[in-house]
Amino acid sequence: MANRYDILVIGAGAAGLMAAGQAAELGKSVLLLEKNERPARKVMITGKGRCNVTNNCDETAFISKVKTNGRFLYSAISTFPPRDTIAFFEEHGLKLKTERGNRVFPVSDKAVDVVDCLVRYVKEQGVHLVQGTVKSLMIENQAVCGVVLEDGSRIQASSVVVATGGLSYPLTGSTGDGYRLARQAGHTIIEPTPSLVPIVTQESWCKDVMGLSLKNVTLTVHEKGKSKPVFSELGEMLFTHFGVSGPLVLSASSVMDARRIPDYTLSIDLKPGLSEEQLDKRLQRDFSINLNKDFINSLGDLLPKKLIPVIVYLCNIAPGTKVNQLTREMRKTLVDTIKSVNLTPKEFRPIEEAVITSGGVKVTEINPKTMQSKLCLGLYFAGEVIDVDAFTGGYNLQIAFSTGVLAGRNA
Structure with missing residues (x-):
């Protein structure tokens, strides 16, 4: 490892890999530092190990799915939209497919x-990928000039890209290192909270x-004092030993305030494709052929x-x-129950179990057109370390790719 590079990228996740590769494509010498033995460990577990690469939608639809600071991402998403992500992987030999909800996965269904x-992309571009942990930034005259590693060694660089992730799934390396580095440069950190949890x-x-997965159900979230639901979507969810999880639940959590969990109620419509009248007729048909059975033994074809x-x-x-x-x-009570299985939220699971972190480096302190710090020349941010997050469905990984591209090219 040399002690001087044009660009130094901290964190070899989705954002860091893309930033490093893009900078190297422009002819710069690039060092990509990753504290884990293997890069992109969090990417390995996304989409239940299948990796939901992006969402096959246009820029306007994409921004509408960004929960926090969507306007900040206009330049990034316009510069490198989902269609460019799809083209990037296809051009680099990875076949993709689009599934329900415009979710894009590798044809192989393997995140690896x-x-x-x-x-392979960063190595082909000549990026130097090295295992190492950054202790601090080297800053002179409000400009970054390199980093100091934990072992005390110093590496000089004209630009540094921080792409260290948030606080979710710490075993993958997301332990908040980027927040510490950002604070060193004078940045404000919006308190990290779990999103998609x-x-x-x-x-x-x-x-x-526990372990039961429900498909094609509707989950609705109501908040005290509001007549309209704050969330209602059709999809898949999962029961666990502590409560509920799965795509629908993760999306619902992102619109709920963790500080006011008791103010919400969850309701599951097990048969959203049937009206109450249609469901009642269905029950009458089922019951007509099970007249002499016990009630509990008559619902096998329905539930x-x-x-x-x-x-x-x-x-x-x-x-x-x-x-x-x-x-x-009794039949009406059964219909009402099937159409509205109510649950009472108690709390979110810990931030370590969240798919994504909400919070991070304050966006007003970052140039949205370049991802460069407004406080420290030559310092860039990409991915989850920034205070942006979106719903589930490939949006958050696309944010990583888009901000990574912008940071890498401008660095």
């Missing part, structure tokens, strides 16, 4: 292929159906087996009631 593609619920029955005891419990109908003894009122 995305990581291998990015690493599982939710702990008060209902004890969730652990009884997941694991969930039936819960629905029966929530209906407050005796499990052993014969189907031919069910009244219209």
Whole structure:
């Protein structure tokens, strides 16, 4: 490892790899420092190990899915939109496919292929990828001039890109290092909070159906004092030993204020494709061929087996009631329950379990057209370390790529 480079990038995640590769493409000498043995460890676990690379939508639709500081990202997303991300991977030998919700995945369904593609790219551009941990920035006359490593060695650079991630999934290397470096340069850090995080619920029955995945259900979030729901989407969710998780729940969490969790209620429509009247007719058909069965044994064609005891419990109908003894009122209670399984949020899971961190380097202190610090010449930021975050669906990884491209090219 030399002691001087044109560009030094800290963090070999999605943003850092893209920044390093782009800078090297422009003929600069680039050192990419990663404290883990392997780069892009967080990319390896995204999309349940399949890696949701981006979302195949236009810039306007993309910005509408950014929860925090969307306007700040206009230049980044316009410079390197989702279509460019798709073209980048295809051109570098990784076949992609678009699935429900415009989510883009590798055809192989393997996140490791995305990581291998990015690493191969930076190495082909001549980037020097080295394991090492940065202790501090070297700053002179309000301009960065290099870094000091933990072992005391100094590396000089004309520009430094901080792409260290946030606080989510610390085992992947996201331990807040970038916040410390940003503060050293005088930057304000918006307090990091979990975004896209599982939710702990008060209902004890969730652990009884732990591992059950629901598909094509609608999750709605209501907030006290508001007539309209703050969130309502069709998709997939998962029950856990502590409550609920899965894509729908992660998205819902991003619109909920962690400080006011008791003000929210969750409601699951198990049959969103059926109106209450249609569901009642469906129940009457099912019951007509199960007249002599116990109530609890008559719902197998309608609901997941694991969930039936819960629905029966929530209906407050005796499990052993014969189907031919069910009244219209009982049937209505069952319909209402299936259309609205209510859950009471207790708290978010820890920030370490969040998919993404909300908060980070204050965006008003960063030039949105270049990702350069307004406080320290030659210092750039990219990815999750910045106070921007979006819903689930490939948006956050695209933010990493777009800000990484902008930072790398301008650095």
